[in-house]
Amino acid sequence: MTSSSQKTKASVGRRNFLKTAVVAGASTALPTDSEAATGKKAASDSSSSQGLAAPSAEQMNMEASTPEQLAEAQPDQLAANTESGAAKSFGSDFMIDVMKSLDLDYVFSNPGSSFLGLHESITVYGGNSKPEFITCMHEESAAAMANGYYKAALKPAAIMCHGTVGLQHASMNLYNAWCDRVPLIAILGNTVDAADRMGATTWRHSAQDPVAMVRDFTKWDDQPASLQAFAESMVRGWKIATTPPMEPIALAVDSTLQEMEIGDGERPKIPRYTPSEPPQGARGAVRETAKLLVEAETPVIIVDRLARTPEGMRLLVELAELLNVPVIDIASRQNMPTNHYLNQTRQSGRLIPSADLILGLEVTDFWGQVNSVNRAEMTSEPRVKDGVKLITISVNDLYMKSNYQDFQRYAPVDISVSGDAEATLPALIEEVKEAMSRSRRRTLAEKEKIFRKMHADSFEESRQLAARGWDSSPVSTARMSMEIYEQIKDEDWALVSVGASERFISSWPHRLWNFDEHYRYLGIGAGGGVGYGLPAAVGAALANKKLGRFSVNIQCDGDFMYANGALWTAAHHRIPLLTVMHNNRAYAQESMLVQGTANRRKRGVERASIGTLIQDPNIDYAKLAEGMGVWSAGPIENPDDLRPALIEAVKVVKSGYPALVDVVTQMR
């Protein structure tokens, strides 16, 4: 730091800093740089003034053991520093003020030298509150936590990492967030000015254009060159991220800018943040959609990411009831309550082929809903009848990146409404009411009986099927799911993660649990990137802790092994979360696919499980959890042992801590 006097931009700040240090040193006897580095002064001071040795690490832990205590301790300390004049304002302090102006709750991060200034400003200057620093074990976990946090809190969080190695780690879960339309703010440390890069590591941790690596799956980015530009870009980025289609944004933050001292009267302005109103579908197209819906005899609504908020669920129910139209919920968000008679998700195989109109609301893969594919034969065919009217309302066409192909196959439709579906529903509902005669209303009302019966029959079928293999060992996924539900159903519960697909547990929760609120389910790792489940659950559970909800995570073993350090984060930050391992000791999905391939090629399946089984040795997840300070039980092979373990685990979670129950399960 002290050697690059040839720089003008930051050298004023540095000179000022040195001056301040001298003054402060005279009045408060701050340690010199080398003393601070070695900790010598602190140790000798405490021993001379109090006759005590420096506290051991253990003692320090005891004095400020929990993150909450630390957060509480900081503001006093901060005030003291300010009074003594020791703490001047730095660029990174101002950056924290900008974050505070946006009411940012959390920064998910692990420490790195390219954002030291910000790290210190969060914890010391900002009092480690708004934002609070959540210690992660991996940048990929940090990104998944911010994803889960958003979906539970409906509020963006930030991640903070090196713009180089840290971002390389974080990128997969940024992609999951991108595919999931989740806004999050990625703050990337970088040292832009080569003359400021002190040492080989800083060079390695610097990039000309750090965001290049993730630009294909972030909505917007910037590398601001001044504090004023930072303020504007942070507020602009927040606004862009939270305007549908919501997506992650990235800001590369120069380390020199973080260190820049702010002189009196030099404080840049924080611009006012006004959220953008989400785009609504054009009135004419909405009216035409309403007219066709009212006229249709066998319409179906398909929803995926419609309900951005609880209001989305309420509006969908209103629309569906108005027309008695069945809803198929792909459930990347919980759009339709599962106990509603018009939730006919499990009847999609019957309803879609007989529909005369299909309305897709925020469905990314609409083509995939109206066509069926045969993977092995590499063929596809329509699963809808000729003449069906296809209508979509979504922000898909406002979702503009070319490289990664998550926009899915092009779907020809009759009416394509570009607009946020939740924001468009009030107008659509109004138009439907307008278009519906009283006699039509009466006719449509008669469908209620039929759909109530279909809903009840489908539920009953699932209930009967759940009994199959009830006493099997390994434990059936139905037994596991229903034993969990039995213990949580009287709580204000939320199933915060099931990993990459609920099908991995044969969709039992959505078949038999009552998902009657928007927050009861948060969807999956949308990009299919493994290493999402546990950290996303931890992030969501952090949000739910404040909201008083009981968080449960059904955790696939393969996914767990990518990012199990997230358990430590849950233990460290006292995040109540029940994790139940779906431990089928395999990458089961791939195991099935490799087998299918081997059979098709007539080469036998004996070797098809190489590379897909997680056995020999079996992994002891309970021990892993215990090693990270998390209460745990298992491995449970006898299904009768499950209930007592879950009862204990729920107690632990209700007392404010994470718990893990390892269940050895059937493959699916």
Add this chain to the structure above:
Amino acid sequence: MKLKLFHSTVLLFSLFSAAASAQDDAVAVDRGQKTFMRVGCYECHGTDGKGNEAGTALTPDTLPPEAIANFIRFSPGRMPVYPEEVLSDAEIEDIVAFLESVPPSPDADDIDILKGLTPEGE
């Protein structure tokens, strides 16, 4: 091992043949279970063939061996094809013996936590 088998076989034959066929059945069941695991049927149908979303239930009401052979050699749907080179007719017969030996599951109404469940979520 061989001696033991020989021994018991002689003994059984000399006593009564019904027991011998029970023993044969048990051997077939055991072989069938091993095959069911080895060729990966269990991955989609569950270790005891009770089924789930990845594969239909194969028990109770197990299809006869010919029907199963017919299905799995030409499976038109989501299930992978098992040609004869991969799974012989004799092995399918063993699998059927295994599936027929699996005890039935309890009824949903006899399971405390499934009993009271209703579609309205009460």
